[in-house]
Amino acid sequence: MLVDEKIENKEIAKQYKELLRISYQHLKSEDKKLIRLAFNTAVDAHKHQRRKSGEAYIFHPISVAKIVASEIGLDATSISAALLHDTIEDTNYKLVDIEKIFGKNVTKIVSGLTKISRLKKDTDISYQAENFRKMLLTINDDIRVVIIKIADRLHNMQTLDSMIESKQIKAASETLYIYAPLAHRIGLYNIKNELEDLSLKYTDSKSFEHIKNKIEDSKEEQEEYIKEFSHLIIETLEKEKLKYFIKGRNKSIYSIHKKMQIQNISYEQVFDKFAIRIVYKSSPKNEKFLAWKIYSIVTDHFTPNPTRLRDWISSPKSNGYESLHITVMGPNKKWIEVQIRSERMHEIAEKGYAAHYKYKVGRDHENGLESWLNRLKELLESKDSNAIDFVENFKLNLYSDEIFVFTPAGELKSLPQNSTALDFAFNIHTEIGTKTRGARINGKLVPLSRKLRSGDSVEIITSEKSKPTANWLDFVATSRARNIIRTSINEEKKRIATDGKELLRRKLKHLKIIMVEKTVNEMLDYFNVNSNLDLYYRVGIKTVDNKKIKDFAK
Numbered sequence: 001m002l003v004d005e006k007i008e009n010k011e012i013a014k015q016y017k018e019l020l021r022i023s024y025q026h027l028k029s030e031d032k033k034l035i036r037l038a039f040n041t042a043v044d045a046h047k048h049q050r051r052k053s054g055e056a057y058i059f060h061p062i063s064v065a066k067i068v069a070s071e072i073g074l075d076a077t078s079i080s081a082a083l084l085h086d087t088i089e090d091t092n093y094k095l096v097d098i099e100k101i102f103g104k105n106v107t108k109i110v111s112g113l114t115k116i117s118r119l120k121k122d123t124d125i126s127y128q129a130e131n132f133r134k135m136l137l138t139i140n141d142d143i144r145v146v147i148i149k150i151a152d153r154l155h156n157m158q159t160l161d162s163m164i165e166s167k168q169i170k171a172a173s174e175t176l177y178i179y180a181p182l183a184h185r186i187g188l189y190n191i192k193n194e195l196e197d198l199s200l201k202y203t204d205s206k207s208f209e210h211i212k213n214k215i216e217d218s219k220e221e222q223e224e225y226i227k228e229f230s231h232l233i234i235e236t237l238e239k240e241k242l243k244y245f246i247k248g249r250n251k252s253i254y255s256i257h258k259k260m261q262i263q264n265i266s267y268e269q270v271f272d273k274f275a276i277r278i279v280y281k282s283s284p285k286n287e288k289f290l291a292w293k294i295y296s297i298v299t300d301h302f303t304p305n306p307t308r309l310r311d312w313i314s315s316p317k318s319n320g321y322e323s324l325h326i327t328v329m330g331p332n333k334k335w336i337e338v339q340i341r342s343e344r345m346h347e348i349a350e351k352g353y354a355a356h357y358k359y360k361v362g363r364d365h366e367n368g369l370e371s372w373l374n375r376l377k378e379l380l381e382s383k384d385s386n387a388i389d390f391v392e393n394f395k396l397n398l399y400s401d402e403i404f405v406f407t408p409a410g411e412l413k414s415l416p417q418n419s420t421a422l423d424f425a426f427n428i429h430t431e432i433g434t435k436t437r438g439a440r441i442n443g444k445l446v447p448l449s450r451k452l453r454s455g456d457s458v459e460i461i462t463s464e465k466s467k468p469t470a471n472w473l474d475f476v477a478t479s480r481a482r483n484i485i486r487t488s489i490n491e492e493k494k495r496i497a498t499d500g501k502e503l504l505r506r507k508l509k510h511l512k513i514i515m516v517e518k519t520v521n522e523m524l525d526y527f528n529v530n531s532n533l534d535l536y537y538r539v540g541i542k543t544v545d546n547k548k549i550k551d552f553a554k
Contacts, residue, residue, distance in 0.1 A: 008056055012059070012062070015062045015066075020032060022066060022070040023073075024069060024073030024074075025075055027076060030076075032076075034080050034106075035065075037102070038079070038081075041083075041087065042058060042061050042062075042084055043058050045090075045091035046061070046091060052162040053161075054162075057086075057090075060159075064083075064148065064155050065083045067082075067154055067191075068147070068148055071151075071190065071191060072147060072150075072191070072352070077105050077109070077144075078148060080106050081109035082152075084098060085113045086117070088111075089114055095111055098110055109142050109145055112145030116145070146182065146186075147186065147188075150183050150188065150195075153179045157175055157198040171202070172198070172200075172201075173199070175199045176196065176203070179195055180192050180195040180199065183195060186352050187320055187321060187348065188352040193252035193255070197252055197253045197254050200253060200254045200257055207257050208253060211267060214267045215273075218273075225330070225332075225334075225336075226276060228332075229276055229336065232302075233301050236300070237294070240297070242290065242294070243280065244278055244294075245279055246278050248274050249277050250273065251273050256270055271335055275338065276336055276337070277338075277341070278294055278340050278341075279342070280294060280342055281343055287345070291324045291341070295324055302328035302329055304327065305327040305328070308325075308337075309325070309326055310324070310325035310326075311324055312324070313345070315404045317402060318402060318414045320352075322349075323345055324340040324341065325339050325340075326338050402414045403417055403419065403452055403454045405455070405458050406457045406458065407428070407457075407458065407459075408457065408458075413427055415427055415452065415478065417477075419452050419476075419477045419478055420448065420450060420451055420452065420477060421441060421449075421450050421458060421460070422436060422449070422472060422476050423452075423476050423477055423478045424452060425481075426478065426480055426481035427478070432460055434466070434484065434488050436462055437461050437465075439459065440458070440459040440461070441456050443457075448472070448475065467488065468484075468485040469489070470489060493533070494533070496537055496540035497533050497537040497540055500536035500541075501536040501539075503539055503540065504536060504544075507539075508549070508553075511550065513553060523535055523552060527544055527552075
């Protein structure tokens with residue numbers, strides 16, 4: 001393939017300028033210098049490399065950096081790390097070279113990204129699960145590692161056409177299994193939707209094309225519908241001197257496909273294929289008031305479906321998503337979802353992570369993303385869960401609906417649906433969970449297994465004497481609670497076994513038997529137990545008592 005280097009270099013320079021122009025963050029002069037240095041280093045590192053499509057390799061890191069800069073909206077350090085993300089894996093540059101040029105912050109992220117790219121590639125589900133777990137472990141270094149990896153995966157999915165079919169299907173399956181759920185949890189909804197759509201394109205191209213064509217065919221009809229809807233409420237909105245815009249939002253191809261499959265219906269039978277979004281300007285103080293004012297205007301003109309009201313402004317989702325969703329009977333007697341949100345809420349919904357931090361100052365509610373990351377770190381650090389359990393628990397908690405409950409002090413906590421009073425105790429604090437003796441829901445004593453409902457006020461009763469027991473595992477729904485209970489039970493077992501070992505040594509000595517390895521192995525056979533730990537534990541809890549030890553000694 002012949003390449004005109006002048007034209008290619010011109011395009012590379014153009015892409016670099018575009019990268020600086022579209023950055024969501026305000027870039028200071030030192031930021032631009034850092035990005036320029038990263039760009040020059042990446043160009044030098046990849047100068048002899050080409051992608052499968054034939055284009056210069058450097059276009060890939062630039063594209064990943066553009067996603068990081070614009071669609072996710074991260075800082076100059078992240079943009080630079082995105083430009084450098086493949087330098088250690090694929091070129092002559094070493095980590096020490098990157099640290100010498102860029103210092104510790106950029107190097108830490110590049111190192112994390114290199115670790116992920118070196119993970120064993122395998123189609124086996126347990127390897128995929130272990131890779132997923134190892135990838136999330138990089139959060140302990142810097143959350144930006146995982147976010148840049150999501151951007152890297154998005155660009156690879158956007159350019160998957162040049163790969164052979166088997167690799168396309170493998171990448172698409174892995175994307176659905178790992179990267180789309182991660183993007184969803186971090187609040188990157190646009191990226192999550194695109195990852196799912198692109199995955200469907202390669203795993204079920206027939207369904208993808210069918211739905212895509214149907215959406216395109218109905219575009220004009222949708223635009224007319226939005227105009228008709230808007231026309232009926234604009235006058236009232238203007239009268240209230242509100243600054244706003246109204247636009248339509250199509251459901252993703254993947255979510256329509258999923259609904260068709262689950263409900264076994266045709267495309268035409270999916271009634272909520274698109275929604276109308278009303279985004280308004282507001283000071284932080286007036287956001288909630290104006291959302292309900294717009295709600296009132298919409299429901300004055302259109303009949304609402306009371307069972308379809310979702311108030312994520314009063315109780316934001318755990319990843320920080322805020323919006324008021326209502327379903328109304330719109331023009332032509334069609335049910336339509338209307339999403340009402342401020343510009344700030346809209347930015348958080350679009351940008352996720354970055355907008356959280358932009359708006360964090362002065363806001364007193366708990367940052368959902370940070371609290372989730374802290375819970376995730378604890379889960380990752382548990383040594384007792386195998387990788388597949390971990391992934392399944394992660395996905396279970398990820399996709400389950402949330403409930404919102406109150407502490408006695410009135411603090412709001414979000415938990416997955418089916419969580420119990422005991423899950424709530426562990427959500428508050430590990431120590432409260434492990435010392436739980438009982439619970440009151442709405443002032444009444446209830447069993448610890450009682451499932452919580454949104455709006456419940458929950459009080460946990462603790463006791464220094466309480467300890468987790470094996471039956472607690474039967475009535476907790478969250479991974480966090482399950483892992484802490486397992487760890488606590490194992491630690492208690494080890495403590496009892498330590499005492500049991502010393503007790504056994506003394507009892508055998510009394511019977512004039514020295515406790516050597518041969519004696520212990522004979523006892524394992526005699527008492528039909530699997531390990532030294534089990535034997536000492538049974539002595540400790542006295543299921544192997546004096547009489548049984550004497551019988552063994554005969």
